[in-house]
Amino acid sequence: MSTQLESWRNMALEFVPHALAGHDVPRVLAARQSAFTRFAEHGFPTRREEEWKYTDVSAIGRRTSLAPDNIPPDPSFEAKLLAWSIASEGMHLMVFVNGHYDHTLSMTDHLPHDIRLTSLAYLLDDTSHFSEKFFDKKFIAHDFFDKKHEHTTFSALNNAFATDGAVLYLAPDMVLDVPIYLLFIASGRGAAIYPRNIIIAGENSRAKIIEHYIGTLDVHNFTNAMTQINIAAGAEIEHCKLLQEGPAATHIAGIHAEQATGSLFISHAFTLGGHLCRNDITTQLNGTNSHCELNGLYLMNERQHVDHHTRIDHIAPESSSQEHYRGVLDGSAHGVFNGKVVVHPRAVKTNAHQVNHNLLLSRQAEVDTKPQLEIFADDVQCTHGVTVGQLDEDSLFYLRSRGIDADLARSVLTYGFANDIIERVSVPYLRTRIEHLVLDRLPQGDQVKDLL
Amino acid sequence: MSTATKQLDELIGREYQHGFYSPLQTDSVPRGLSEDTIRLISAKKNEPEFMLDWRLKAYQHWLTMAEPRWANLHHPPIDYQDIFYYSAPKSEKDGPHSLTDIDPELLRTYEKLGIPLKEQEVLAGVAVDAVFDSVSVATTFKEKLAELGIIFCPFSEAVHKHPDLIQQYLGTVVPYTDNFYASLNSATFSDGSFCYIPPDVRCPMELSTYFRINAKNTGQFERTLIIADENAYVSYLEGCTAPMRDENQLHAAVVELIALEGARIKYATVQNWYPGDKQGRGGIYNFVTKRGDCRGNNSHISWTQVETGSAITWKYPSVILRGDNAIGEFYSVALTNYFQQADTGTKMIHIGRNTKSTVLSKGISAGHGQNSYRGLIKVLPSAENARNYTQCDSLLLGDKCGAHTFPYIEVKNPSAKVEHEASTSRIGEDQLFYCTQRGISTEDAVSMIVSGFCKAVFQELPMEFAVEAQKLLGVSLEGSTG
Numbered sequence: 001m002s003t004q005l006e007s008w009r010n011m012a013l014e015f016v017p018h019a020l021a022g023h024d025v026p027r028v029l030a031a032r033q034s035a036f037t038r039f040a041e042h043g044f045p046t047r048r049e050e051e052w053k054y055t056d057v058s059a060i061g062r063r064t065s066l067a068p069d070n071i072p073p074d075p076s077f078e079a080k081l082l083a084w085s086i087a088s089e090g091m092h093l094m095v096f097v098n099g100h101y102d103h104t105l106s107m108t109d110h111l112p113h114d115i116r117l118t119s120l121a122y123l124l125d126d127t128s129h130f131s132e133k134f135f136d137k138k139f140i141a142h143d144f145f146d147k148k149h150e151h152t153t154f155s156a157l158n159n160a161f162a163t164d165g166a167v168l169y170l171a172p173d174m175v176l177d178v179p180i181y182l183l184f185i186a187s188g189r190g191a192a193i194y195p196r197n198i199i200i201a202g203e204n205s206r207a208k209i210i211e212h213y214i215g216t217l218d219v220h221n222f223t224n225a226m227t228q229i230n231i232a233a234g235a236e237i238e239h240c241k242l243l244q245e246g247p248a249a250t251h252i253a254g255i256h257a258e259q260a261t262g263s264l265f266i267s268h269a270f271t272l273g274g275h276l277c278r279n280d281i282t283t284q285l286n287g288t289n290s291h292c293e294l295n296g297l298y299l300m301n302e303r304q305h306v307d308h309h310t311r312i313d314h315i316a317p318e319s320s321s322q323e324h325y326r327g328v329l330d331g332s333a334h335g336v337f338n339g340k341v342v343v344h345p346r347a348v349k350t351n352a353h354q355v356n357h358n359l360l361l362s363r364q365a366e367v368d369t370k371p372q373l374e375i376f377a378d379d380v381q382c383t384h385g386v387t388v389g390q391l392d393e394d395s396l397f398y399l400r401s402r403g404i405d406a407d408l409a410r411s412v413l414t415y416g417f418a419n420d421i422i423e424r425v426s427v428p429y430l431r432t433r434i435e436h437l438v439l440d441r442l443p444q445g446d447q448v449k450d451l452l
Numbered sequence: 453m454s455t456a457t458k459q460l461d462e463l464i465g466r467e468y469q470h471g472f473y474s475p476l477q478t479d480s481v482p483r484g485l486s487e488d489t490i491r492l493i494s495a496k497k498n499e500p501e502f503m504l505d506w507r508l509k510a511y512q513h514w515l516t517m518a519e520p521r522w523a524n525l526h527h528p529p530i531d532y533q534d535i536f537y538y539s540a541p542k543s544e545k546d547g548p549h550s551l552t553d554i555d556p557e558l559l560r561t562y563e564k565l566g567i568p569l570k571e572q573e574v575l576a577g578v579a580v581d582a583v584f585d586s587v588s589v590a591t592t593f594k595e596k597l598a599e600l601g602i603i604f605c606p607f608s609e610a611v612h613k614h615p616d617l618i619q620q621y622l623g624t625v626v627p628y629t630d631n632f633y634a635s636l637n638s639a640t641f642s643d644g645s646f647c648y649i650p651p652d653v654r655c656p657m658e659l660s661t662y663f664r665i666n667a668k669n670t671g672q673f674e675r676t677l678i679i680a681d682e683n684a685y686v687s688y689l690e691g692c693t694a695p696m697r698d699e700n701q702l703h704a705a706v707v708e709l710i711a712l713e714g715a716r717i718k719y720a721t722v723q724n725w726y727p728g729d730k731q732g733r734g735g736i737y738n739f740v741t742k743r744g745d746c747r748g749n750n751s752h753i754s755w756t757q758v759e760t761g762s763a764i765t766w767k768y769p770s771v772i773l774r775g776d777n778a779i780g781e782f783y784s785v786a787l788t789n790y791f792q793q794a795d796t797g798t799k800m801i802h803i804g805r806n807t808k809s810t811v812l813s814k815g816i817s818a819g820h821g822q823n824s825y826r827g828l829i830k831v832l833p834s835a836e837n838a839r840n841y842t843q844c845d846s847l848l849l850g851d852k853c854g855a856h857t858f859p860y861i862e863v864k865n866p867s868a869k870v871e872h873e874a875s876t877s878r879i880g881e882d883q884l885f886y887c888t889q890r891g892i893s894t895e896d897a898v899s900m901i902v903s904g905f906c907k908a909v910f911q912e913l914p915m916e917f918a919v920e921a922q923k924l925l926g927v928s929l930e931g932s933t934g
Contacts, residue, residue: 360868366862366863366864367863368860370860371859371874372858377851381875385874386871388869390866390869
């Protein structure tokens, strides 16, 4: 490990991201260089670190290259896209292939005029000027590539290597009813992919965003994604992340929100595929009366490993949070959940509730869960609850006594367990698609559909 | 609410009541720790060769270890070379044979604490192995217990009289390599209690030990070993208070419990050491390793603790549920006031089939107190049908204090059922208002609400202790408890 750290440090000295977006903007270049230096100082986390106690990422460190690859898309993509995509009529779609925006596959024409949705690389490389300060390159370098946003060493790496992603700006009072759909396809053999999304919601604006990650082949892709969400006073953002990476892919991601007075942030994280998946989801309730809702469902099988770390910082008074995470672990899957709620000294009248339920379906499956409350204010109401168990024998018996065979009965009950999270998604069309994705992963899922 | 808050502040701002210091002549070895100190301690206690070897191995291992930093505790660095590792009250060379042989000053100390030995023997029916600083000076009821074959004596005596039992069991639950403080204890422990209950014997009385730190700057390193042989039963009480002192004192005890097939051990603690003054000066640093091993099938170990004292409490009484159908329990009330910090909880390791564990933790924070619950529930693949229920609640009194929970849950068996619940809140204004408008003073109302909050844990304490625990809680928070 130490020799590896050494080599990264040497790399850091020579690191000039010439091929990356924004390389001719000195601020961006400098931000990337210092981010890489910070990464090289520390290297990848080890299991000795509390936040990585149950997740071993040493395999990433053994990759031959960490630099992002630019693998051209396969010509057959366009045909397959229909099968993968969950886009519906009228959705605003941006497609990224191996971390690069593909505008031929995307559809953003019919966006209302007040909404800016563009590619990060385009923004950083383009010579024309946008009037909004949010699209200023210096502003982006300063506000979004800064070390204050580096929650893990992977975010530093993303700062150094981020290739592309969506930048969304919602003007104040802008309400967008149709979801914005961001589709990330990983297909290159062993590619390293660094998507970076920036979402800025102006005052009282409202939008729904879907981030969908799909992996195609059984190759060792490494995706390191990061999404930053800035929610101004009174704004509402519903963010839904769907993770369906390929069976050998590694996916490490961060979703980091900051909330002002009276804002609402709803996050859904559905993790349905990937070899090693880790989501760090954080939000800071900086304004009074702000509210967040973090929902998550992980459904893993075989030797898959899934890790969700969430952190809610109640900084201002009278904020509230709700967290619901559920996991279904079959085969030799390993699920990890760590939900941290921090109530800062000023944050009186905080209301925070968190639950995590886990279903273990096989002898080899394992779950490690750690809900965590850190409270520094007195006038608060905080609770958390965790359960780990298996399907209820009585319910199974009930179904079997009515002529439903054992496997199907198990699938029905598992689906019922998972559905508690699915039904929290507000877009009906999206909810149905997720229901189907979940059913596809259950034995005899088709027949469960018939029973519903 | 502002008047109520003010009253609350006055109530929780009371000084430590048990702060007095008996000037006794002590027989100390020089400050600091080295192989020579350990040889000296061992020689003073006239220990057999195997004990010295064990201590030296522990010391060598300790040298390779670093202080743990993961706990949610903050304290100035401890200089382990600036501590007296041994001090024994001066008394007759041969040691006392009856109460009359004991230093009258010492007896008066006990009386102030409310445990007059003279009366205790007759009235309470409790055998007391009083540990005054590092050497046990009085042991009562020994003969009665001996009739049943129960061995209950100071650790140093057991080393001489029952070396086979010591060699068989010492360090089998908490090995000398276990952690920084356990290694330090293994190398330097001065004395403690030893208890062996033979098969099929039900110990007829509550066994108890009073620990008391007295000599200035003496780290006290107790070691307790309790073995309940097949189908035996024992209930053991441990309680402590310490005199007021300005410099921080280090306390690193180790308690090992071993329950063989069908045996049951109940271990209860009331800890009320000096918590430091209102500014957070002084107070005891309490780094304790307590662990029970349910070695046989159908064995049962329960820990009950009431932690109101110490500037720092670092304590995780654990149970290893090795035997099939074994049961582990942990009931805890931890109170932090002033600048006290507590990082406490439990570990339940499920290994055997049908093992069950219950964890009930109540944390109360007042003043600038920081109270953390840290627990681990681990279900190994072999633990078929394991069951755990954990509840940890925190009560906040004041806006400068903090309450934290760090529960770790690791499950590797699908037939396990694990549940964890936690809540944190303050005493509601409406609750206080309800009481006060019915003519109950704020003080009584707070006491009542706090007692109610802790009731589920106090119920687990033996009668004698339940009363004392209520009192302690009252004293730590205010004047009296209703």
